[in-house]
Amino acid sequence: MKIDFTKTPPKTYTQEEAFAAALAYFKNDDLAARVWLNKYALKDSDGNIYELTPDDMHRRIAKELARVELKYANPFTEDDFFNLIKDFKYIVPQGSPMAGIGNPFQIASLSNCFVIGNSGESDSYGGVMKIDQEQVQLMKRRGGVGHDLSHIRPKGSAVKNSALTSTGIVPFMERYSNSTREVAQDGRRGALMLSVSINHPDSEDFINAKLEQGKVTGANVSVRIDDGFMEAVKNKTPYTQKYPVFSAQPKVSRSIDANTLWEKIVHNAWQSAEPGILFWDTIINESIPDCYADLGYKTVSTNPCGEIPLCPYDSCRLLAINLFSYVDNPFTKQAAFDFKLFKKHIAAAQRIMDNIIDLELEKIDNILQKIAADPELDEVKATERNLWLNIQRKAEEGRRTGIGITAEGDMLAAMGIQYGSEEGNAFALEVHKTIAIEAYRGSVHLAKERGAFSIFDAAREKDNPFIQRLKEADGKLYYDMLEHGRRNIALLTIAPTGTTSLMTQTTSGIEPVFMPVYKRRRKVNPNDQEARVDFVDELGDSWEEYVVFHHKFKMWMDVNGMDSSKNYSQNEIDELIKKSPYFKATSNDVDWMSKVSMQGAIQKWVDHSISVTINLPHDVSEELVGDLYMKAWEVGCKGVTVYRDGSRSGVLISNEEKKEDKPQGILTSFPTKRPQTLEANVVRFQNNKEKWIAFVGLIDDKPYEVFTGLTDDEDGILIPRWVNKGLIIKNKNEDGSTRYDFQYKNRRGYKTTIEGLSHKFNPEFWNYAKLISSTLRHGMPIDKIVDLINSLQLDTESINTWKNGVVRALKHYVEDGTKAKGQQCDSCKSQNLIYQEGCLTCKDCGSSKCG
Structure with missing residues (x-):
């Protein structure tokens, strides 16, 4: 979409207007609306929003796809593409293509x-x-x-x-x-x-x-x-x-x-x-x-x-086909899969993918122009320029695509087939075999119209096992490929579809449903006499718990005459699930060996690979994990990942058990006397337009003390940007008072010392820093210290800015998996937040906030 600012300025929308419209579009699905608005709605660097609903986004994408078509024979129209991608119903460009196609505000690649x-x-x-x-x-x-x-x-x-x-x-x-x-x-x-x-x-x-x-x-x-x-x-x-x-x-x-x-x-x-x-x-x-x-x-x-x-410098763009939308009469005894429409749309998806490669090549041209115009010296820009030239060459020469799927779990449920059963695995295999054959047929058809990828050589490929399977399944396709070649060097994948599945309102990728029904909380006004308060948190905030139905589970209820608006008890929910096609078909229910076998069978019809996770309960043995890995190799999987429930935070659990032997509140055994020299990390951050720096002294990689302040005022501290580690040394002044110096090695290996961290910064900062350092030295858990600092009621803007900086510096040391209390997700309003690599990550919607 070309936006011409020399003419009438395009209409923009406020955050509130766009969210209200998106909420209506997604039928009051708050999470889907926020994800679309935050990640994919067209906006500029000033925050101006140019799209009111996903219809505007899909029209933007369709215009660009149709523009590419004009270069080739038998072009599709804008409406042809719009009808394929609108409502996230059939074909969904994923991630970078969705955000970047027709986006004039980002100089970015369309490759995922x-x-x-x-x-x-x-x-x-x-x-x-x-x-x-x-x-x-x-x-x-x-x-x-x-x-x-x-x-x-x-x-x-x-x-x-x-x-x-x-x-x-x-x-x-x-x-x-x-x-x-x-x-x-x-x-x-x-x-x-x-x-x-x-x-x-x-x-x-x-x-x-x-x-x-x-x-x-x-x-x-x-x-x-x-x-x-x-x-x-x-x-x-x-x-x-x-x-x-x-x-x-x-x-x-x-x-x-x-x-x-x-x-x-x-x-x-x-x-x-x-x-x-x-x-x-x-x-x-x-x-x-x-x-x-x-x-x-x-x-x-x-x-x-x-x-x-x-291979090096190759890239790929991703697209998902929404399998659920090809089930006619879902969740009824008349349910049937529309293979005729499915085959037609697979060919269209391959066409879209090939068009996206042309759009990607335009994006790379823009990147190269940006590099050329940048003021840096040519030798500084050389690596970046050569990188994109290499990527451009591979994209143009091989034209690799990545057609995948989403909603496999919902498709099977809609057909009345249990995920992970023999019938389910067999039907899934038929679907993926169909995708492979029709996508390759589509690529051969494109080669007839547009030419094969430039290095296509049938003789090189003749003994490849995947090509041999295509030959056995469809001889005409194989011989057409020998005659005309293929437009794309490789075509297929099964990627995770996290945010995509939120907008399609389906299960993700090839995975089963995670939970068909779950509970969430919303904050309520405790003075509201009509409000139901189910939970009061540590800060005294009141929350109402409410049941959330997986979208297609709710559809199953509606189709079968059940009231999805009713406030069900847990026993009633359990009974509902037992009656549903999702019973014994969640990520924690599916037989693990069956899932591995299914992956191996489907892999035979996916020329790239499959992203899938084998979810295991917490109490499984290591031997079982080994057996699953061995089985995956034997059945022909290209890769395998397991996730044992709680395993990423399992170390934290064991730490908690060890901590019980210590006096209450003392979680880390630091020396009673501060060592003269401590290793230190340097953390830089920006609040508003001010540049700040933090020095975090460490013992056994755990924070022991912190110094923080401005870097760019007259009384601030300046060290090279590349310095991120050093030493904090406790020294004496001539008058006998204590000071803390920071020492680092310069690029030539010589030691450079900056004297007096304790007086380089504003004295008010230093007094609070001593308080915070004292809590660190006494072993108070880092997440509790973060909560403590956040709760401080400070008077001036500068000291509040300092407070935010200390929080940002210390968050890096909160152990991954630690639950954040008293905070909610900006995107979905869930309170199910954990610390992950210094950031707050929502376990419900996956959004992450750093800072």
């Missing part, structure tokens, strides 16, 4: 995910820093990023610099993780996947890195496991690790007990839900792009959720 990487086995510091910069440059354009660390030499290897030996993989994991946390993407942080081959001698260190609290918190991690390792586990035989990995002439080689390392992977996944596993030989053997590996399409890693394995 990227993979980057160094060529060959380069692990020089220059190569490491290049990847770091590329990662940041992609994240600032809204992309999720993955890259592999298998090229980095193992710990203790000889290097030709002053260090003499390599530090190994883990420090670089921390570097890339920290870079991710620094990049903001419209209120959220970037997403990163780090992977490493199990064949790498440092793979065990990689696997263990995330267990250490506060380390590698900005990345998902997955291990690339080869068939040889799995055979060694199965047969209880040794396994040889090498560097370079799988080298015929390795510089490092060692034999390990495969089962010992396997048990470590299983234990860590059981305890913390990571690492994920990538069955790498399955990925490579099944990959069609790897038929072109010598032309730059060798798969090296995956995107952050694991559903798109990619």
